[in-house]
Amino acid sequence: MAVHNQREGMALLRAMLDEAAGGQGRGAMVTGAIATGKSELLYGFADLAAGRGALTLTAMGAPSERGLPLGVLSQLVHNAPLSAPHRSVALGLLQEAERAPAAGGPDAEAVGNIDVRMVDALSTALLDMARECPLVIVVDDLHHADRSSQLCLAYLARRSRNARLLMVVSVPDDHAQSRGLLHAEVLRRPHCRHIRLGHLSPEGVRERLAGTAGHEAAAELAARFHELSGGNRLLVDALLDDHQTAGAPAERYGEAVLGCLHRADPGAAVVAGVIAVLGSPAQSVPMLRVSEAAVSAAVRALTGAGLLLDGRFRHEAARSAVLAAMDDAERSALHRRAAELTYQDGAPATEVAGHLLLAGDPAHSWAVPVLEDAAEHALRREDGVEPAIEYLKLALRSCDDDRRRAGIATRLVRAKWRINPGISTGHLAELAAALRDGHLGGGDAVVLAKALLWHGHSDDARDVLDRLGGSALDRETMAELAAAHAWFRTGCPSFVAHLPPLDDERAGGAGHSLGAGRRLEAAEALARTLAEGPGEDTAATAERVLRSARLDEMSLDTVECALLALTYGDRTDQAAPWCDAFVAEAAARRAPSRQARLSAIRAEIHARSGDMAAAVRDARQALELISPESWGVALGGLLGTLLRADAATGRQDAFLARAEGAVPAAMLETRFGLQYLYGKARFHLATGQPAQALGDLRLCGELMEQWGLDVPEFIAWRLDAAEALIRLDEADEARLLIKDQRTRCGFRSPRVHGVALRLLAVAGEERHRIGLLRRSAELLETGGDRYELARTLADLTHAHHAAGEYRRAWLVGRRVRTLAEECDAESLAVTLPYGGDAAEAGSATVLPILSDAERRVATLAADGYSNREISSKLFITVSTVEQHLTRIYRKLNVTRRTELPLRQW
Template sequence: MAVDDERRAMSLLHGLLEEAVAGRGRIAVVTGAIATGKSRLLYGFADEAFEHGALPLSAMGSRAERDLPLGVLAQLLHNAPMTEEHRATMLSLLHEGARTHLASDPRADAIEHVDVQIVDALCTVLLELAERCPLVVAVDDMHLADRASQLCLAYLARRVKYARIMLLLGTPGHQGHPPNLLHTEVLGQPHCRQVRLGHLSQQGVAERVTLLAGEEAAARYAARCHEVSGGNRLLVDAALEDLQESGAPGERYGEAVVACLHRAGPEALLMARALAVAGTTSAAARLLGRTGTDDGDQDRPHEGRPDRPHGGRLHAGDQDRPCERADAARAEQALAGAGLLDGGRFRHEAARTVVLTGLDGAERARLHRGAAELAYHDGAPVAVVAEHLLQAGHAGQPWALPVLEEAAEQALRDGDVEPAIEYLKLAWQACADERRRARITTTLVRAKWRINPSTPAGHLAELTTALRNGNLGGGDAVVLAKALLWHGHDADAKDVLARLAELGEPDRETVAELAAARAWFRSSYPSFLSHLPVLSEEQASGAAHSLTVGRRLESAGALARALAGECPDEPAATAERVLRGCRLDEMSMDTVESALLTLTYTGRADRAAPWCDAFIAEAASRHAPSRQARLSAIRAEIHLRRGDLAGAVDDARRALEIIPPASWGVAVGGPLGSLLLAGAAMGRFEEFLPQADRPVPEAMLETRFGLHYLYGRGRFHLMAGQPRQALRDLRLCGELMRAWGLDTPGFIAWRLDVAEALVRLEETEEARLLVEDQLARCDRRCARVHGAGLRLLAATGEPRHRVMVLRQSAELLQSSGDRYELARTLGDLTEAYRAMGEFRRAWMVGRRARALADECQITVLDPDLAPGEDGEGGEAEPVGLRPVLSDAERRVAALAADGYSNREISGKLFITVSTVEQHLTRIYRKLNVTRRTELPADLMSRQA
């Protein structure tokens, strides 16, 4: 209703008042839902009535005073001006009427239960007063007035037709409220007029927002205010405040919702609470009408609870007084009339939230328990049923356990790890079957592992006990063994594997887990491989009974073959095929990890990088920090093999921040080793020294992760100038790799690093033999290792062959994409050129080496590689370079160095293509280069 509607209502009331003042008594019944402005209209008109010569007498009905006989009439008469004699008589009548009413049956409708003579005498007091002065008798919330006062006012209404009295009554109307005397006795009177008020229209909301906050606020917020309020003035005002402050309905809106609910009455409040739990009014009505579904005294309503209505008929979970359909319909009408509902739901989540907050724990649990049962029998999605069970904290029904398990499985598939964990915890608490409980615990361990691997550690002892008692299946026993190994509990893991062998003929699931575990142990825990039960050929061939299991087997097998030194093409192809069909569901992390590492260790780090980035983003979006950390550790390895040292540091640190080092278990060697390798290469020894000295689990040296750590720590000591200490770690790393059959150059080329340490100890002959051994173990497809090996071979060979070998090394490393190793080779090549007196070549190669070193953030490059400085702070050109080229040649060389083709240079300089080619031939000969990529990039700035 807009401002104009309010004016029309006020105008109508003024007209009725004029008639009443003239001696023709009138009745006005103002009806409308909550916050439609009834009270403001009543009291505003009563104030104006005094200015028109009428005496206003006002009273208000109240739920708290409904049992106080004649309480509303007493409010009216106490405010009336009268002599002391009349007042004493009036008080005596009120006292007698109250006493008579209390002695009667309050449920009866007959007027005689309030003495007719008393009613007549009380009304006579008002009629006599009206003879002296016109009266406006205004009663707000008439529906909440005590019954005795209602009877008296109905009696008065029949007698004011020829009195100077205007009877003004406010009520919500019939909607949402049962009929009362107002409807049966008053509205039917011929001198009665009904004034209906409604909520604000969209235009009315805009006018109100403009009035309260201005036109700019109305343009921004009016539509939203109408949407969340339905035109309810109280909600409009509150929503406007919240929107101006935070941009969304919040605390003030919630407070206004609570105020509306309490004004709507107990039945509406109960419906709102059920609606907040059930979601829709139809479901809420059924929830309130449930019978016989709660058992146990703890689930019954408590006597005398203040939130229970007196005389109401809606009782959530009450077995003795079910909800009547009419009661529920009226409650829904009251909520809708208050503007709180839209399509049978709360208009905004803030309303639902504030209602739920007002529920005590027992009431909320009872409602959710009933909602769970209704949702289950209605065939609702398991997630909906499980959420109600979770909020109820109860899963005692026979159907509840499978619902929680299915909901957890579905949540894990969708990446909703936290809800899945809560469902499983409730299922675990409710499950009495030990074998089933062990299965639930295994799933819970897997789910918690996604958040933090250390979180489920407390369940491992429980699962171990379940295995000893024969309550843990073979497949779950394999999962338990892997978890124990992760945390470094070697003895317990061996005991689990031994008991697994005693379980007899394995079932299909156990066979699949064992087959996948064998390949996984082969690549990650090789020293434990002998403890796994051996599968027959028939069992092994039938292990891949599903697509998910098949991918796990393929991926783990590809990594095992890659680390065993097989031809890298086939494992890499398998890994890429597996990755194309993978998602990070509850079973595939090992699959993804093995496939990414297969690509990385077969010299295809460039192909692994985009896959790894995509899976990291997916893990972050699915709120799986454990997986995000494990993938970040792999990404750090990929960065290292591409010479991106800063990227390796960032990802390794991220992995150790997401999962603290203590929670990584034996796998901490992966990110820790990468961090040490990158820090050593960058020359940041003091910064990374604490990582080199960090205590690590002793069991880590029984795993692939221990090899990463030994290699990283060995390289750190080597680059820090401690070759003998480095040799201990590097040789131990090599011994373990050979013992476990993982001695492949694509994984860790430990011989090269041992050789480098020996070179620094001037034991060049042994170093040369190790380098030759390493080169014999890899072909040119291992470009990165081959290139690094040639660099060390040059360091141990004759000086006259050094340039040729280093150039071969640079070509291989250029193709491999490892910028760090390429920078080291170019640094050695610079020194080799300088030793041969080829200073121009030394200058050009050294400049490129310095650029790569800066790109990789290497701070330990030989200072002699740094270009000299001219008087202006730029790079100085070697003596004799400037007079070599003519001006025409310099212009051609500058454009060629910038990447222009011969035809493009011809067009820019207005010369023929043949002339460009002749110039370039002379330029290459004069500068002693073979290709345009070796040309100095700033020739034009070096004028003679």
């Protein structure tokens, strides 16, 4: 069957009007999918017919008036520009027809609810009008007309062959309620035509847009709008409105979709709702318990209307609008039924769980394990943390088994921890109660203890660990405890005594799962680093763990321990790229808590490398990702890094003042307390408070010795205490601490040994100072700490200057300025004995030393002139030039002319 556009349809109707005006009755049925322009064509033609002198009667069917007898026929009469006699006759017949069924009695022949004689009389009255002038009857949406009006119009169509009458009606394609009657009574008549309209082509969309948006915008948008609308005019217009206001399909598009569904067959609208719930029509038949043919017909209708493409809504905004239009009970029931069907079909757990979430209250015993399984799968995806939390929350609400509830609550705490440790606190009391009731044990109890300790509840954490020791331990629990022992030794050493003891076999990893084995390896690597110092085997273990680690497969504790084993083992160059990769992965997985904790490690790496600006940047980011309150005791480590960076840069951090008060008192029972004390001491030293710094450092040292974590690569507290003592004029005691630190460290850490030599130079005799500082600089070059190198070189600058070696002082000072700028520690350069260029060096030091004659010779020699050229320019002998240069070299402590300052003397 040919598909017509608007222009072709109008041309056909005009031709039929001419034929009807000549006494050849005509009829036209305009069909098409929703929003193909049927109404636009009918009313446009009605105006045209009226303008050409035809008596035009119009009406529109409506679902709400299907039960109103002769409702459409009444519209035709009341809306018509009839003469008084014709109006009187027509209204009288309508009133009589409404009374006819009651007056006709049981023996009267009736068509529908109307006496057949009344039908004939009404038809006769209309035909009489057509004798005076051409009569055009236009009925839009005839499929919604009442049965009586449809029968009357069909009766009239059969008698209009030789009348000056044109009847034009519209119905949608394949409408079940209208196809039989209209096809039999209208389309099969030889004087009737079928005009089938189609949606806009891409070119048609472009032309429609051009009239409103202009040709340039139309050319740009036409293809995309056709893809989203299928050429449906309502959708095209709505898309343009949304584009102008929102830039994408939005509210108007959704409203247009609902408008199309409102005009569709009710069965098609129901199927559209099911497709919105399921995403596709695959399960519509069992969902609705209707025939496959009925569903296929509805899908065809919705596709023809431009709403669906390949069984799916063309845009998510359409699907969202359909879902939003449902009432809550209807939507929940559909999702509940969808969950049942997808579960029975063996669909993935995440698909089933998605429907369970939207249903809100799963009533089946299989729902809880499905939700747990879905959460486990979701946590492996980059964007799965938040859905996993929702799955676990619903599983927790739906579960009535206390032991299982405790396990679900533990996994929920772990999942929430990835986003923000602070939002998991609401479950801690429930888990503690489950532990007391015997419903929580094994690795879940360890998780609870760590969470309590993180939030500063140290007494509760000890209670959990003590209870764990009094219960039977299976192999899985022993595996978790083995990793926990190493973790507590490095993070919270005073809690180790409360952990159940391990036998040698299980402590060594026998029978552990792969994940538990990696956690144990990483924790042991960190423990060895903090107890014994760095080692090649330890670093190799840490790198091996990191190579096989992904944040979705392993606990963050595993990654953290491996990264810190490298960082505290003076291998920041190895740790940095790994840390960067995991920070990026945490960001991609939308796990802000993990990203924050990894950013804190990155800040520590930057601080140990001497890049203080980067250290502050990463530390601030960590504090912005999760609040100081959510950091718990771990805030101490982060603040320690910030304090050290502030000490180096010479600036007090405004952010620090807000965060400092949030540190829990339990922090001093953890490794994070050591880092906080150390950072605070460095800050006190930088702000001229050596006595306060010494107190913090001695407490830090006592705890490190007590816990067995006293390695200088982690915190070289003795060196900083020595610096405080030097400032307090206690140089002898300072030298003892430096000697002790060097003995403990040996030569395994160039960074620590280099700092020790710098302090020995400061505390020792002046005659040894330059040599010690040069050795210190050589070690720190190797150690990779640019800030400590800059401090050593700054001291070396002062030492050269004090020894009268001004040229060397200037050259070293220039290097100090470069490093200070790189480290964001420019306050170091401020203390140098002169400014940054050669002119300042000369004016401050050289001018008082050299005679006028020597300055003239030095100027030309520094500019590259030979002795003979200098002799010629100054009118002196070559021998005199050589004598001047000998004295100049001695005074400036240089050995050749290339070391002379480049300036005009």
